Amino acid sequence: MMEATRALPAFEEAAAEAFAERVAEMANTAAVTVMVSLGHRTGLFDTLSSLPPSTSVAIAEAAELSERYVREWLAAMVTGGIVSYDGKSGTYHLPPEHAACLTRGAPLGNLAVAANAIPVIAAAHDRIVECFETGEGTRYEDYPCFHQMMAEDSGQTVVDQLFDLILPLAPELPGRLVQGIDVLDAGCGSGxxxxxxxxxxxxxxxxxxxxxxxxIASAQQTARAAGVENVRFERRDLTGFDEKEAYDLVTSFDAVHDQKDPQGLLKGLYGALRPGGVYLMQDIGGSAKLENNLDFPMAAFLYTASCMHCMPVSLGQGGNGLGTMWGWETALEMLKEAGFEAPEKSTFDHDPLNVWFVSRKA
Ligand SMILES: C[S@@+](CC[C@H](N)C(=O)[O-])C[C@H]1O[C@@H](n2cnc3c(N)ncnc32)[C@H](O)[C@@H]1O
Known part of the structure; x- marks a missing residue:
């Protein structure tokens, strides 16, 4: 009797070569991304955007940085298609169209903050290799500057939109806040x-x-600098959180999925609200199903952030590691399980990455 054989799919030589080119281009782009992060952290993009075409010496002087480093960075920026270069005069220029998404206060939002996330999460690269073998997790200390990067990120997605778009998601909130209520921000980060x-x-x-x-130290410093005395920050592990009916508004900005016990936290936040209180939650707006996320904006970036940070910091606390792409469907189910009867889901056109839930306690 002849043994059944299963034919392997034919090897497509052209497809393999095209894919190899793509992988090489990915490495090239990833390298430029690290340089974009450096341009942000050193303030070089802000300096460049204020200068006419200038030499590396003039740019380094204006930025108060080492010329040798600045020149090498500029070469990466020129070959990476970000800065233009005139070989005759030896001058570099950041086109205003590029500055429009790479500088602090940029009109299109500062995407260099997203580039900064790459070296921040990659700081734990070697530890994550070990974690793949052991299944263990990481600690926040494994990611120096994480909270600084996060504060800049949520500064754009949350703080800049807070009064015009976010608080009005629950129309009664601005008025109640003016009158005077108690507010908790769970997982407040830099505050x-x-x-x-x-x-x-x-x-x-x-x-x-x-x-x-x-x-918390950074939050307290920010509050002091702003001269506000109606805010207090405290270092607290929210695992098992059980303050009872102490707040009229609870917020969490991107701070549920990476907890040790997200469902326990949501139950605790429900219990912490007074009757008539509002829970305003922002999280990542992907779906719980991978097949639904194929066209989700920056999905690969978000799964990477999940694998390198959000999932392992939860596992590192002994948690279940929900991950960044836990999905709005899971979030809705968990809000209902926590006691909120009818959470309302919203998204903003300008920010397709995030989802917002307004949940009320009867
Ligand atoms: C992605 S960050 C968001 C921070 C901040 N809400 C923002 O928007 O910038 C998640 C935050 O949750 C905090 N967090 C994680 N696990 C926690 C826990 N068990 N108890 C309290 N906070 C926790 C982290 O320290 C971190 O600041």
Whole structure:
């Protein structure tokens, strides 16, 4: 009897060569991304955007940085298609169309902040290799500057939109905040959103809790600098959180999926609200199903952030590692499981990455 054989699919030589080219281009682009991060952190993009075409010496002087490093960085920027170069005069220029998404306060949003996420999460690369073998997790300390990067990121996606778009998602909130209510921000990070609200609503009282001491120190410093006294920050592990009916508004900005016990946290936040209170939650807007995320904006970036940071920091706390792409469907189910009867889901056209839920306690 002849043995059944299963033919392997034919090897497509051209497809393999095209894919190899793509992988090489990916490495090239990834390298430029690290340089974009450096341009942001050193302030070089901001300096360049204020200068006419200039030599590396003039740029380094204006930025108060080492000329040798600046020149090498500029070469990467020129070959990476970000900065233009005139070989005759030896001058470099950042076109205003490129500055429009690479500088602080840029009109299109500063995408160099997203580039900065790559070296921040890659700082744990070697540890993550070990984690693949052991299944263990990481600690926030494995990612130096994580909270600084996060504060800049949420500064754009949350703080800049807070008063015009986000708080009005629950139309009663701005008025109640003016009158004076108690507000908790769970997983407040560096506390920028809470300090902005405390400054705007002096009759309300604001509390921010976060696991990380460096984030809380930064939040306290920001509050002092802003001169607001109606906000307090405390280092607190929210695992098992059980303050009862102490707040009228609870917020969490991108701070549920990477917890040790996200469902337990949501139950705790429900319990912490007074009757009639509102829970305003922002998280990543992907679907729980991979097949639904194939066209989701920056999906590969988000799964990478998940694998390198959000999932392992939860696993590292002994948690279940939901991951960044836990999905809005899972979030809705978990909000209902926590006690919220009818969470309302919203998205903003200008920010397709994030999803917002307004949940009320009867
Ligand atoms: C992605 S960051 C968001 C921070 C901040 N809400 C923002 O938008 O910038 C998630 C935050 O959750 C905090 N976090 C994680 N696990 C926690 C826990 N068990 N208890 C309290 N905070 C926790 C982290 O320290 C981190 O600041």
């Amino acid at each position: 920028r959103a809470l300090v902005a609200m405390a400054a705007r609503y002096p009759n309300s009282r604001f509390t921010g809790y976060d696991l990380c001491a460096d984030a």
